[in-house]
Amino acid sequence: MSSNKITFFQRFEKDILSGAKTITLRDASESHYKAGQRVAVSTYETDRWFCDVLIDAVECIKFDELNQIHAEQENMTLPELRSVITDIYGEIETLWMISFHLVRT
Numbered sequence: 001m002s003s004n005k006i007t008f009f010q011r012f013e014k015d016i017l018s019g020a021k022t023i024t025l026r027d028a029s030e031s032h033y034k035a036g037q038r039v040a041v042s043t044y045e046t047d048r049w050f051c052d053v054l055i056d057a058v059e060c061i062k063f064d065e066l067n068q069i070h071a072e073q074e075n076m077t078l079p080e081l082r083s084v085i086t087d088i089y090g091e092i093e094t095l096w097m098i099s100f101h102l103v104r105t
């Protein structure tokens with residue numbers, strides 16, 4: 001059953017609302033999202049809703065395949081992105097890249 005909700009750390013809220021962040025890299029526990037799905041977005045820390053997004057794609061990607069394009073889609077440098085993912089998931093080989101866009105209504 002696909003959850004119609006996703007949480008982000010509060011520090012990413014500004015980039016999501018501005019459209020600067022258009023992907024999120026998750027582990028297998030969050031690979032259930034489907035393209036075309038509308039998802040409510042809340043903060044991880046306080047579960048405060050702050051927008052809805054539409055899922056554009058969910059794709060499997062290896063950590064070692066992360067590149068400058070993915071970093072730009074996360075509004076980070078590539079070293080920053082690798083550090084953020086490692087801080088969250090530890091040494092992880094397989095990720096799920098969830099592409100999304102803001103729902104304006």
Ligand SMILES: CC(=O)Nc1cc[nH]c(=O)n1
Nearest residue numbers: 007008009012024025044
């Ligand atoms: C709560 C949580 O897992 N947040 C994440 C994880 C990876 N990327 C991201 O943008 N947000």
